[in-house]
Amino acid sequence: MRIKDEYSILKEHVKEKGLRITPQREVVLDAFLGTERHVDVESLYILVKKRDASISFATVYRTLKLLCECELAKELKFEGKITRYEHKYNHKHHDHLVCAQCGKIVEFHNDKIEEIQDKVARENNFKVLNHHLEINGICSSCRN
Amino acid sequence: MRIKDEYSILKEHVKEKGLRITPQREVVLDAFLGTERHVDVESLYILVKKRDASISFATVYRTLKLLCECELAKELKFEGKITRYEHKYNHKHHDHLVCAQCGKIVEFHNDKIEEIQDKVARENNFKVLNHHLEINGICSSCRN
DNA sequence: GTATCATTGAAATTGAAATTCAATAACGAT
C-alpha cells in the first residue's frame, strides 16, 4: 500500500461523508499545504483569495473543518490567542513553546513528559483522549 | 507579618490602583470564596444574584478581573470550554485532568513534569512565564 | 458642602466562529 498524499486523503474523507471535492476546497487545501505552519484563518483566507478572490470566509472555515476531520490539519488554541491550524499529516505529536511577545512558536517533543502524563491519567482512572501542553515565555530574540 | 486574608488582599490591590472596595465587590468576592472550585462566570453570577439580585453581569466580570490581578483567582481556559475561575490564594500550582464527558476536573501536580518543562524551555532559550497542561479524557464513572 | 472621580447596571459592542438561505453546481441514473 503506497503512501496516500494529502489530496487523496481529503478525497477519501469527503467521499465517506457523501460529500465532494470542489475547486474551492482544492484551493483551500493547496493554500494550507503551501503555508508555513500554525496559520490562522484570517491569514489563510488572504492566501486563498490570492488564488481565487471569489472564495468566501465561510468556505475556508468549512474546509478547515474537513481537513481537521481527516487529520490533515490540527486545530491549535493557544491561551488568549485566536485559533491556528498546523499540518498534521506525517507529523508526529508535539507540544509548543510560544513567545508571549513576538508570537514565535517552537515545537518540541518529550517522551518522558508523555509518559508521566499517561501515568498520572492512569492513577486517576482517566482514559486519555488527548492533551495540550503549552509553555509561554519570552524567546531569546525578544530578550535582547 | 501575619497572613493576609483574601479580603485584605483585594482591599490592598484596589487601593494600589486608586480604586475602592464596594458592597458589590464584597458580594462577588464572598460568592467566589464560597463556591467549589472551577466556577464559570454564569454560575458565579447566579450565586451573586442570590445575595444581591441587583448586581449585574458586568460587575461580576469586572470583579473577577480584579481578583485575578491580585492573584486571588486564576482564569482557566480549557479547550473548547468557556472560561472558568479557580481559587489561587494559598493554592499551589497544579495542572488539570478534564473529563470530556461529564466535565469533571481533577487537579494534579508533578514535579518531574515541571522540571522537564523548564529544561525544554532552557534548551530553546525561552524564559518561562507560565505553562498550561491539560489532559482530556474520560473519567472512570463515565466509562461505566 | 462641594468638586472630583470611581462605580454601577443596562444596553450596546466587539470579535471569533458558526450558521442560514436562496442560488448554483455536480453527480448518478436513465
Added chain:
DNA sequence: ATCGTTATTGAATTTCAATTTCAATGATAC
C-alpha cells in the same frame, strides 16, 4: 445529454462569550 436529487457556495446574519460605553449614582478628599 437530461433530469431529479443533493451537496456547495458566498453573502449576510447569528451566536456566544466577553468587554465596553454611558449616563446616573455614590463615595471620598479637601
